[in-house]
Amino acid sequence: MEKAGLQELQAVVAIAQRGTFRAAAIDLGMSTTALSHTIGRLETGLGVRLFNRTTRSVSLTDAGRLFMQRVAPSLQDLHAALESVRAQRETPSGKIRINAAPFAARAIISPLVLEFLRRYPDMNVDIVTEGKLVDIVKDGFDLGVRVEALVPTDMIAVSLGRPQRHAVVGTPEYLEQHGTPLVPTDLLDHRCIRVRLPDGSLFRWRFEKDGEPVQIDVRGPLALDEASLTRTAVLESAGVGYLFEQDILSDIEAGRVVRVLEDWTPSYPGLCLYYPGRRNLSAGVRAFLDLARELSRGERE
Numbered sequence: 001m002e003k004a005g006l007q008e009l010q011a012v013v014a015i016a017q018r019g020t021f022r023a024a025a026i027d028l029g030m031s032t033t034a035l036s037h038t039i040g041r042l043e044t045g046l047g048v049r050l051f052n053r054t055t056r057s058v059s060l061t062d063a064g065r066l067f068m069q070r071v072a073p074s075l076q077d078l079h080a081a082l083e084s085v086r087a088q089r090e091t092p093s094g095k096i097r098i099n100a101a102p103f104a105a106r107a108i109i110s111p112l113v114l115e116f117l118r119r120y121p122d123m124n125v126d127i128v129t130e131g132k133l134v135d136i137v138k139d140g141f142d143l144g145v146r147v148e149a150l151v152p153t154d155m156i157a158v159s160l161g162r163p164q165r166h167a168v169v170g171t172p173e174y175l176e177q178h179g180t181p182l183v184p185t186d187l188l189d190h191r192c193i194r195v196r197l198p199d200g201s202l203f204r205w206r207f208e209k210d211g212e213p214v215q216i217d218v219r220g221p222l223a224l225d226e227a228s229l230t231r232t233a234v235l236e237s238a239g240v241g242y243l244f245e246q247d248i249l250s251d252i253e254a255g256r257v258v259r260v261l262e263d264w265t266p267s268y269p270g271l272c273l274y275y276p277g278r279r280n281l282s283a284g285v286r287a288f289l290d291l292a293r294e295l296s297r298g299e300r301e
Protein backbone atom coordinates (compact mmCIF):
# COMPACT_ATOMS: atom_id res chain seq x y z
CA MET A 1 0.00 0.00 0.00
CA GLU A 2 1.00 3.68 -0.30
CA LYS A 3 2.25 5.21 2.91
CA ALA A 4 -0.44 6.94 4.96
CA GLY A 5 -0.16 10.70 4.75
CA LEU A 6 -0.62 13.33 7.43
CA GLN A 7 -4.20 14.01 6.30
CA GLU A 8 -5.22 10.39 6.81
CA LEU A 9 -3.61 10.24 10.27
CA GLN A 10 -5.28 13.50 11.31
CA ALA A 11 -8.61 12.16 10.04
CA VAL A 12 -8.46 9.05 12.23
CA VAL A 13 -7.52 11.03 15.33
CA ALA A 14 -10.21 13.66 14.72
CA ILE A 15 -12.98 11.06 14.35
CA ALA A 16 -11.82 9.16 17.43
CA GLN A 17 -11.75 12.37 19.49
CA ARG A 18 -14.99 13.90 18.25
CA GLY A 19 -17.05 10.70 18.02
CA THR A 20 -18.75 11.50 14.70
CA PHE A 21 -17.66 11.96 11.10
CA ARG A 22 -19.63 15.21 10.88
CA ALA A 23 -17.95 16.89 13.87
CA ALA A 24 -14.52 15.69 12.75
CA ALA A 25 -15.11 16.98 9.21
CA ILE A 26 -15.97 20.44 10.57
CA ASP A 27 -12.77 20.48 12.62
CA LEU A 28 -10.71 19.42 9.62
CA GLY A 29 -12.37 21.88 7.23
CA MET A 30 -13.62 19.22 4.79
CA SER A 31 -16.91 17.64 3.83
CA THR A 32 -18.24 14.53 5.57
CA THR A 33 -18.17 12.69 2.24
CA ALA A 34 -14.53 13.57 1.63
CA LEU A 35 -13.63 12.47 5.15
CA SER A 36 -15.44 9.16 4.68
CA HIS A 37 -13.55 8.56 1.45
CA THR A 38 -10.25 9.39 3.16
CA ILE A 39 -10.88 6.82 5.89
CA GLY A 40 -12.09 4.30 3.34
CA ARG A 41 -8.86 4.61 1.34
CA LEU A 42 -6.76 4.22 4.48
CA GLU A 43 -8.69 1.15 5.66
CA THR A 44 -8.42 -0.41 2.21
CA GLY A 45 -4.68 0.18 2.16
CA LEU A 46 -4.24 -1.24 5.68
CA GLY A 47 -6.52 -4.19 5.03
CA VAL A 48 -8.41 -3.67 8.32
CA ARG A 49 -11.32 -1.58 9.52
CA LEU A 50 -10.45 1.16 12.00
CA PHE A 51 -14.04 2.13 12.82
CA ASN A 52 -17.32 0.35 13.43
CA ARG A 53 -19.96 2.50 11.77
CA THR A 54 -23.72 2.44 12.19
CA THR A 55 -26.34 5.03 11.30
CA ARG A 56 -26.25 6.20 14.92
CA SER A 57 -22.69 5.80 16.18
CA VAL A 58 -19.01 5.48 15.34
CA SER A 59 -16.56 3.51 17.49
CA LEU A 60 -12.99 2.28 17.15
CA THR A 61 -12.33 -1.35 16.33
CA ASP A 62 -9.54 -3.19 18.15
CA ALA A 63 -7.25 -2.28 15.27
CA GLY A 64 -8.41 1.31 15.50
CA ARG A 65 -7.65 1.49 19.21
CA LEU A 66 -4.15 0.11 18.59
CA PHE A 67 -3.71 2.65 15.78
CA MET A 68 -4.71 5.50 18.12
CA GLN A 69 -2.39 4.31 20.90
CA ARG A 70 0.60 4.32 18.54
CA VAL A 71 -0.20 7.20 16.21
CA ALA A 72 -1.89 9.89 18.34
CA PRO A 73 1.17 10.65 20.56
CA SER A 74 3.45 10.78 17.53
CA LEU A 75 1.04 13.08 15.73
CA GLN A 76 1.01 15.42 18.75
CA ASP A 77 4.82 15.51 18.68
CA LEU A 78 4.74 16.30 14.96
CA HIS A 79 2.28 19.16 15.48
CA ALA A 80 4.43 20.46 18.33
CA ALA A 81 7.48 20.44 16.06
CA LEU A 82 5.59 22.32 13.34
CA GLU A 83 4.30 24.85 15.86
CA SER A 84 7.84 25.38 17.16
CA VAL A 85 8.86 26.38 13.66
CA ARG A 86 5.80 28.60 13.19
CA ALA A 87 6.61 30.27 16.52
CA GLN A 88 9.55 31.96 14.80
CA ARG A 89 7.09 34.12 12.86
CA GLU A 90 6.59 37.64 14.17
CA THR A 91 2.81 37.41 13.72
CA PRO A 92 1.09 34.29 15.18
CA SER A 93 -1.13 32.33 12.82
CA GLY A 94 -3.18 29.16 13.00
CA LYS A 95 -6.07 27.97 15.15
CA ILE A 96 -6.70 27.73 18.89
CA ARG A 97 -9.31 25.24 20.12
CA ILE A 98 -10.88 26.10 23.48
CA ASN A 99 -13.29 24.04 25.58
CA ALA A 100 -15.40 26.05 28.01
CA ALA A 101 -18.54 25.92 30.08
CA PRO A 102 -21.24 28.00 28.33
CA PHE A 103 -21.20 30.79 30.93
CA ALA A 104 -17.38 30.83 30.78
CA ALA A 105 -17.44 31.28 27.02
CA ARG A 106 -19.84 34.21 27.41
CA ALA A 107 -17.51 35.74 29.99
CA ILE A 108 -14.38 35.63 27.78
CA ILE A 109 -15.81 36.31 24.32
CA SER A 110 -15.83 40.12 24.43
CA PRO A 111 -12.94 41.16 26.65
CA LEU A 112 -10.51 38.46 25.54
CA VAL A 113 -11.34 36.49 22.40
CA LEU A 114 -12.48 39.37 20.18
CA GLU A 115 -9.58 41.56 21.29
CA PHE A 116 -7.19 38.69 20.50
CA LEU A 117 -8.60 38.38 16.97
CA ARG A 118 -8.28 42.13 16.46
CA ARG A 119 -4.62 41.99 17.45
CA TYR A 120 -3.80 38.83 15.52
CA PRO A 121 -5.89 38.74 12.32
CA ASP A 122 -4.11 35.60 11.05
CA MET A 123 -5.43 33.57 14.01
CA ASN A 124 -8.67 31.57 14.26
CA VAL A 125 -10.36 30.66 17.55
CA ASP A 126 -12.69 27.64 17.79
CA ILE A 127 -14.71 27.55 21.05
CA VAL A 128 -16.67 24.43 22.00
CA THR A 129 -19.09 24.86 24.92
CA GLU A 130 -20.31 22.02 27.11
CA GLY A 131 -21.31 21.75 30.73
CA LYS A 132 -19.39 18.59 31.53
CA LEU A 133 -15.67 18.69 32.28
CA VAL A 134 -13.62 17.05 29.51
CA ASP A 135 -10.01 15.92 29.09
CA ILE A 136 -8.75 18.75 26.87
CA VAL A 137 -5.65 16.80 25.81
CA LYS A 138 -7.55 13.66 24.85
CA ASP A 139 -10.22 15.67 23.03
CA GLY A 140 -7.77 17.80 21.07
CA PHE A 141 -8.16 21.21 22.75
CA ASP A 142 -5.37 23.71 23.33
CA LEU A 143 -7.02 25.42 26.31
CA GLY A 144 -9.87 24.96 28.76
CA VAL A 145 -11.87 27.56 30.70
CA ARG A 146 -13.50 26.61 34.00
CA VAL A 147 -13.97 28.02 37.48
CA GLU A 148 -10.82 27.70 39.56
CA ALA A 149 -12.12 24.82 41.68
CA LEU A 150 -12.69 22.64 38.60
CA VAL A 151 -9.27 23.03 36.97
CA PRO A 152 -7.55 19.60 36.96
CA THR A 153 -4.57 19.47 39.31
CA ASP A 154 -2.16 18.39 36.55
CA MET A 155 -2.87 21.53 34.49
CA ILE A 156 -1.28 24.98 34.54
CA ALA A 157 -3.91 27.60 35.37
CA VAL A 158 -3.99 31.28 34.43
CA SER A 159 -6.46 33.35 36.45
CA LEU A 160 -8.72 35.60 34.42
CA GLY A 161 -8.97 37.95 37.39
CA ARG A 162 -12.66 38.71 37.53
CA PRO A 163 -14.43 37.03 40.48
CA GLN A 164 -17.70 35.23 39.88
CA ARG A 165 -20.99 35.99 41.58
CA HIS A 166 -24.59 34.84 41.34
CA ALA A 167 -27.66 37.07 41.24
CA VAL A 168 -31.23 36.22 42.25
CA VAL A 169 -33.67 38.31 40.24
CA GLY A 170 -37.32 38.82 39.42
CA THR A 171 -39.26 41.44 37.48
CA PRO A 172 -40.86 44.34 39.37
CA GLU A 173 -44.26 42.97 38.28
CA TYR A 174 -43.54 39.49 39.66
CA LEU A 175 -42.22 40.81 42.98
CA GLU A 176 -45.16 43.18 43.38
CA GLN A 177 -47.56 40.27 42.97
CA HIS A 178 -45.66 37.63 44.99
CA GLY A 179 -43.59 39.65 47.44
CA THR A 180 -39.84 40.08 47.87
CA PRO A 181 -37.81 37.24 49.45
CA LEU A 182 -35.70 38.56 52.34
CA VAL A 183 -33.88 35.36 53.30
CA PRO A 184 -33.14 32.26 51.17
CA THR A 185 -35.84 30.12 52.80
CA ASP A 186 -38.46 32.63 51.56
CA LEU A 187 -37.80 31.22 48.08
CA LEU A 188 -39.75 28.10 49.05
CA ASP A 189 -42.90 30.22 48.72
CA HIS A 190 -41.96 31.45 45.23
CA ARG A 191 -42.13 30.18 41.67
CA CYS A 192 -38.44 29.59 40.90
CA ILE A 193 -36.85 28.84 37.54
CA ARG A 194 -34.95 25.67 38.39
CA VAL A 195 -31.46 24.96 37.04
CA ARG A 196 -30.73 21.58 35.45
CA LEU A 197 -27.09 20.47 35.56
CA PRO A 198 -25.25 18.62 32.75
CA ASP A 199 -25.65 15.30 34.60
CA GLY A 200 -29.44 15.77 34.63
CA SER A 201 -29.79 16.61 38.32
CA LEU A 202 -31.43 19.79 39.58
CA PHE A 203 -29.13 22.39 41.12
CA ARG A 204 -29.75 23.45 44.72
CA TRP A 205 -29.43 27.23 44.93
CA ARG A 206 -26.41 28.17 47.06
CA PHE A 207 -26.14 31.11 49.42
CA GLU A 208 -23.79 32.32 52.13
CA LYS A 209 -23.82 35.09 54.72
CA ASP A 210 -21.42 35.72 57.61
CA GLY A 211 -19.72 32.40 56.86
CA GLU A 212 -23.04 30.51 57.02
CA PRO A 213 -23.69 28.45 53.85
CA VAL A 214 -27.26 27.61 52.87
CA GLN A 215 -28.57 25.43 50.04
CA ILE A 216 -32.20 25.63 48.97
CA ASP A 217 -33.97 22.99 46.90
CA VAL A 218 -36.28 25.50 45.25
CA ARG A 219 -39.62 24.66 43.68
CA GLY A 220 -41.15 25.87 40.45
CA PRO A 221 -42.95 24.81 37.27
CA LEU A 222 -39.97 25.24 34.93
CA ALA A 223 -36.49 23.66 34.80
CA LEU A 224 -33.92 24.87 32.26
CA ASP A 225 -30.29 24.09 31.45
CA GLU A 226 -29.33 27.29 29.60
CA ALA A 227 -28.87 30.74 31.12
CA SER A 228 -30.34 32.58 28.14
CA LEU A 229 -33.58 30.59 28.52
CA THR A 230 -33.69 31.34 32.23
CA ARG A 231 -33.23 35.04 31.50
CA THR A 232 -36.11 34.95 29.02
CA ALA A 233 -38.39 33.22 31.53
CA VAL A 234 -37.51 35.73 34.27
CA LEU A 235 -38.14 38.71 31.97
CA GLU A 236 -41.56 37.23 31.16
CA SER A 237 -42.33 37.23 34.92
CA ALA A 238 -42.50 33.43 35.02
CA GLY A 239 -40.64 33.38 38.33
CA VAL A 240 -37.44 34.14 40.19
CA GLY A 241 -34.15 33.23 38.53
CA TYR A 242 -30.66 32.33 39.79
CA LEU A 243 -28.04 33.38 37.23
CA PHE A 244 -24.43 34.39 36.93
CA GLU A 245 -24.23 38.11 37.55
CA GLN A 246 -22.68 38.89 34.16
CA ASP A 247 -25.62 37.21 32.39
CA ILE A 248 -28.25 39.51 33.93
CA LEU A 249 -26.33 42.66 34.96
CA SER A 250 -27.53 44.76 32.01
CA ASP A 251 -31.15 43.92 32.90
CA ILE A 252 -30.56 44.87 36.55
CA GLU A 253 -29.01 48.19 35.55
CA ALA A 254 -31.87 48.93 33.14
CA GLY A 255 -34.50 48.17 35.79
CA ARG A 256 -36.03 45.28 33.84
CA VAL A 257 -35.39 43.02 36.84
CA VAL A 258 -34.78 43.62 40.54
CA ARG A 259 -31.98 41.92 42.40
CA VAL A 260 -32.91 40.28 45.71
CA LEU A 261 -30.92 38.49 48.44
CA GLU A 262 -27.81 40.38 47.31
CA ASP A 263 -26.25 40.13 50.78
CA TRP A 264 -26.56 36.33 50.51
CA THR A 265 -24.59 36.03 47.24
CA PRO A 266 -20.91 36.85 47.92
CA SER A 267 -18.31 36.64 45.18
CA TYR A 268 -15.95 33.67 44.87
CA PRO A 269 -12.79 32.86 42.87
CA GLY A 270 -13.37 33.33 39.18
CA LEU A 271 -12.47 31.69 35.91
CA CYS A 272 -9.15 30.26 34.82
CA LEU A 273 -7.63 29.36 31.49
CA TYR A 274 -5.72 26.11 31.79
CA TYR A 275 -3.43 23.98 29.63
CA PRO A 276 -1.09 20.97 29.98
CA GLY A 277 2.38 21.96 31.11
CA ARG A 278 4.10 19.17 29.18
CA ARG A 279 2.96 20.45 25.78
CA ASN A 280 5.02 22.88 23.69
CA LEU A 281 2.84 25.94 23.24
CA SER A 282 2.30 27.43 19.81
CA ALA A 283 2.97 31.10 19.22
CA GLY A 284 -0.78 31.69 19.00
CA VAL A 285 -1.53 30.02 22.34
CA ARG A 286 1.32 31.91 24.01
CA ALA A 287 -0.03 35.20 22.62
CA PHE A 288 -3.54 34.32 23.86
CA LEU A 289 -2.24 33.56 27.36
CA ASP A 290 -0.18 36.77 27.39
CA LEU A 291 -3.27 38.80 26.49
CA ALA A 292 -5.30 37.02 29.19
CA ARG A 293 -2.66 37.94 31.79
CA GLU A 294 -2.55 41.54 30.51
CA LEU A 295 -6.32 41.97 30.77
CA SER A 296 -6.38 40.27 34.18
CA ARG A 297 -3.76 42.69 35.53
CA GLY A 298 -5.77 45.61 34.13
CA GLU A 299 -8.88 44.49 36.03
CA ARG A 300 -6.97 44.22 39.30
CA GLU A 301 -5.33 47.66 39.02
